Amino acid sequence: MERAHIAGLSAVVLDKSAFLYQHSFGYEEIETRNPITNSSIFLLASISKTVIAVAAMRLVERNQLDLDKDINTYLARANVTEIHHPLYPMDKITMRHLLTHTSSINTNEEMVFGFYLPEDNYLNRTIRELVSDYLVPGGSLYHPINWINKTIGTQFHYSNMATSLAALIIEVIVNTSYDDYVRENIFHPLDVYDARFALGDQRKNLVHHYAYNSSLASWELYLPQLHVQEIPNTYWLQIGFFSFREWPAGLLRMSSTSLAKYLQMFLNDGTSLSGVKILDSHSVEVIRTIQYQNLVAPISVGLLWNYANISSSIFHKNRTVFGHRGSALGTLTSMLIDPTTNIGTILLTNADRDANEYEGQLVQQFMSDVTLHLLDCFSSPSNVATNIYSYNLLFLLLTFIQRYSVM
Numbered sequence: 001m002e003r004a005h006i007a008g009l010s011a012v013v014l015d016k017s018a019f020l021y022q023h024s025f026g027y028e029e030i031e032t033r034n035p036i037t038n039s040s041i042f043l044l045a046s047i048s049k050t051v052i053a054v055a056a057m058r059l060v061e062r063n064q065l066d067l068d069k070d071i072n073t074y075l076a077r078a079n080v081t082e083i084h085h086p087l088y089p090m091d092k093i094t095m096r097h098l099l100t101h102t103s104s105i106n107t108n109e110e111m112v113f114g115f116y117l118p119e120d121n122y123l124n125r126t127i128r129e130l131v132s133d134y135l136v137p138g139g140s141l142y143h144p145i146n147w148i149n150k151t152i153g154t155q156f157h158y159s160n161m162a163t164s165l166a167a168l169i170i171e172v173i174v175n176t177s178y179d180d181y182v183r184e185n186i187f188h189p190l191d192v193y194d195a196r197f198a199l200g201d202q203r204k205n206l207v208h209h210y211a212y213n214s215s216l217a218s219w220e221l222y223l224p225q226l227h228v229q230e231i232p233n234t235y236w237l238q239i240g241f242f243s244f245r246e247w248p249a250g251l252l253r254m255s256s257t258s259l260a261k262y263l264q265m266f267l268n269d270g271t272s273l274s275g276v277k278i279l280d281s282h283s284v285e286v287i288r289t290i291q292y293q294n295l296v297a298p299i300s301v302g303l304l305w306n307y308a309n310i311s312s313s314i315f316h317k318n319r320t321v322f323g324h325r326g327s328a329l330g331t332l333t334s335m336l337i338d339p340t341t342n343i344g345t346i347l348l349t350n351a352d353r354d355a356n357e358y359e360g361q362l363v364q365q366f367m368s369d370v371t372l373h374l375l376d377c378f379s380s381p382s383n384v385a386t387n388i389y390s391y392n393l394l395f396l397l398l399t400f401i402q403r404y405s406v407m
Helices: 045-061 071-078 111-113 127-135 160-174 179-192 217-221 254-266 281-288 359-376 388-404
Strands: 008-014 018-030 041-043 116-118 209-212 238-239 243-244 251-253 306-311 318-328 331-338 341-349
Touching: 008 254, 008 359, 018 254, 041 341, 045 160, 045 251, 045 254, 045 281, 045 318, 045 331, 071 160, 071 388, 111 116, 127 160, 127 341, 160 179, 179 254, 217 238, 251 254, 254 359, 306 359, 318 359, 331 359
Parallel strands: none
Antiparallel strands: 008 018, 008 341, 041 251, 116 243, 209 238, 306 318, 318 331, 331 341
């Protein structure tokens, strides 16, 4: 292995009518050297949040959901305890607040490690139990720091719990599980059948999770429930399959091919290439619209799809992209669109960002570099076949990926 800190990667470049490039590198499992393919199933991490926004806008189209209505209006239908900011109880929390991370719901950092669970143990608690336990005084997970001391709608604060609450509201409205609703109403119409939150018995093609050059003792101290193991005679640690309590916000799994179908639907204003309408074009426009022009935040927020700037360390370029990135243990992903060309890129990896700060910075920069190279290469798809510049960039991309993959 040479500079080995990414065990496997699957990449797709697409526009609204075609996949322009697709290839996979490395291994689903280092020990068996089972290769990554375009059908390998990755944990998407926070890319999962984009599906919550799509599901919500489907309900808006059907006049079942008002983005600016008090969420307790919906929760009351299922006898869910009302949710209010304990410091600002008169403030109204709306679905728009939840979908823009402006609900003042905080991440309790002391609970983060405990939210990771082995296998499918997240199923032991429903979403309504989770949000009530965390957000309502007296709940088993409640603490005053679960809320930030800001009035609703005035500050951006990224929150998995807030987006999980949004998924609960969708559950209440449709009177079925969020998992079943998105699979039956978003993914199955797109001919996507490998999208799932639970591991279940379907483990074929699942990509394993790894951390490189990390301390096993630290994992055993902070995350003993995951049973992380060393791979003999290497610097790799294998992280067992896991789940986490805020599952709607980051536990969706699927292949890069399936995710590309989903993104292509979005690029086509809500309609698949086969003509299946998932969203109206107006709903896609709402998701893509910056909701708060003057909000101080590291990103510009649409509805759980966001605008951010990324830069390349190789060609010293930067670009504004739209979409979402994801990070979890042994997982780093991105699904990003160039809003000026509507070219989309997907990068799914089983690389770790958090266990080793230096390695984490390397892999994050790698993701930005490759994304920008791909967008440059395919910015004029009709000319790719004859464009020497594009060919050179593609060659550099492949060389770069091989350099940082398991050899």
